[in-house]
Amino acid sequence: AQSVSQHNHHVILSEAASLELGCNYSYGGTVNLFWYVQYPGQHLQLLLKYFSGDPLVKGIKGFEAEFIKSKFSFNLRKPSVQWSDTAEYFCAVTSSGTYKYIFGTGTRLKVLA
Amino acid sequence: KAGVTQTPRYLIKTRGQQVTLSCSPISGHRSVSWYQQTPGQGLQFLFEYFSETQRNKGNFPGRFSGRQFSNSRSEMNVSTLELGDSALYLCASSLSGATYEQYFGPGTRLTVT
Numbered sequence: 629a630q631s632v633s634q635h636n637h638h639v640i641l642s643e644a645a646s647l648e649l650g651c652n653y654s655y656g657g658t659v660n661l662f663w664y665v666q667y668p669g670q671h672l673q674l675l676l677k678y679f680s681g682d683p684l685v686k687g688i689k690g691f692e693a694e695f696i697k698s699k700f701s702f703n704l705r706k707p708s709v710q711w712s713d714t715a716e717y718f719c720a721v722t723s724s725g726t727y728k729y730i731f732g733t734g735t736r737l738k739v740l741a
Numbered sequence: 742k743a744g745v746t747q748t749p750r751y752l753i754k755t756r757g758q759q760v761t762l763s764c765s766p767i768s769g770h771r772s773v774s775w776y777q778q779t780p781g782q783g784l785q786f787l788f789e790y791f792s793e794t795q796r797n798k799g800n801f802p803g804r805f806s807g808r809q810f811s812n813s814r815s816e817m818n819v820s821t822l823e824l825g826d827s828a829l830y831l832c833a834s835s836l837s838g839a840t841y842e843q844y845f846g847p848g849t850r851l852t853v854t
Contacts, residue, residue, distance in 0.1 A: 634783075662842075671744070672831070672845040718783060727796040729774065729843065733783035 630655045632721050634732035641709050642740050649704040649735050651693075651719030661702040662720040662729075663693055672718070678702065689713070711741045743767065745834050745846035753852045759820040762849045766813050766834030773815040774843065775807060778829040787830075790815055791837065822853045 635650045653659065663675040676687025683695040693704045702719060719732040746765045754760050766773050775787040786799040790809035807817040813834075819826055829850050833843035 637781075664845075671847055672833075674842050677842060720784075727772070727774075727789045727791070728786055728799070729784075730786065731776070731784035733781060 630721075630730050632719055632730050632732040634717075634719055634735050636735045637733070638736045638738070640738045640740065643711055644708050645739075647704070647706040647709045647713070647737070649717055649719075649737070651702045651704065651732060653700050653702065653719075653721045653730070655700075655721050655723060655730065657723050660722050660724070661693075661695060662722075663687065663691070663702075663704050664718045664720060664731075665715045666718070666734075667715045675704070675717070709737075709739045711739050713737060714739045745832055745844050747830075747832050747846040747849050749849060750847065751850045751852075753854060754822050755854055756822055756824060758822050759818065760822060760851060761816055761818045762830055762832075762851075764815045764817075764832030764834075764846060766815070766832075767844055770834035770836055770844070771813050772835045772837055772841075773809055773813065774833045774835075775815070775817050776831040776833065777801075778831055778848070779827075784831065787817065819851075824853050827851060827853045 631654045633652045661678040664672045665675045666672045678685045678695045686692045716734045716736050718734045720729045722729045748763045772791045774789040776784040778784050788798040793809045804820045809815045829848040831848045832846045835841040835843045
């Protein structure tokens with residue numbers, strides 16, 4: 629069955645610490661991968677996306693993610709987090725022609741000032 | 742341009758009742774997807790519509806239904822409400838489907854008592 633796993637449900641970091649959030653998927657065929665973020669009280673918004681090409685994708689606010697096909701992973705990274713990065717992060721996968729996104733259960737990140 | 746709008750924002754219903762939620766996509770977007778968001782479960786895909794046609798649906802009982810109108814506005818209906826239907830229902834629109842970035846609305850918070 630198609631699925632997305634986010635292993636870290638809650639992460640607490642101090643400002644300036646480095647961040648890596650794991651995302652693994654089980655999905656046949658060619659995939660499109662996304663990270664969405666939900667800041668407190670705000671809508672879900674796109675952080676970055678991978679369709680093809682360079683497996684290292686850069687997104688907004690200094691975030692990046694690396695697609696490793698052999699590991700079925702799409703981990704999110706940021707070298708130095710800020711208090712304003714406190715939010716819930718969702719990994720999602722889809723495939724052309726399915727018209728269906730599969731989301732992970734989310735990771736709540738809290739950054740301590 | 743205006744974002745995705747959802748009405749109502751909050752709703753309290755009693756078990757056994759039915760409810761209709763509405764979603765207006767971004768102008769020009771023809772694909773609308775619906776999700777149920779609950780703590781610990783992430784976003785669960787309900788269904789996707791494009792040009793008034795349902796192209797995919799998730800694993801929800803038949804009590805959950807939807808439709809899309811010619812102006813791309815969409816509604817979802819839940820009949821015979823159960824306590825477990827309490828959730829945040831999110832609508833997302835995109836240009837033409839899963840290959841594209843989805844833009845999310847603020848959601849409708851449904852509480853079933």
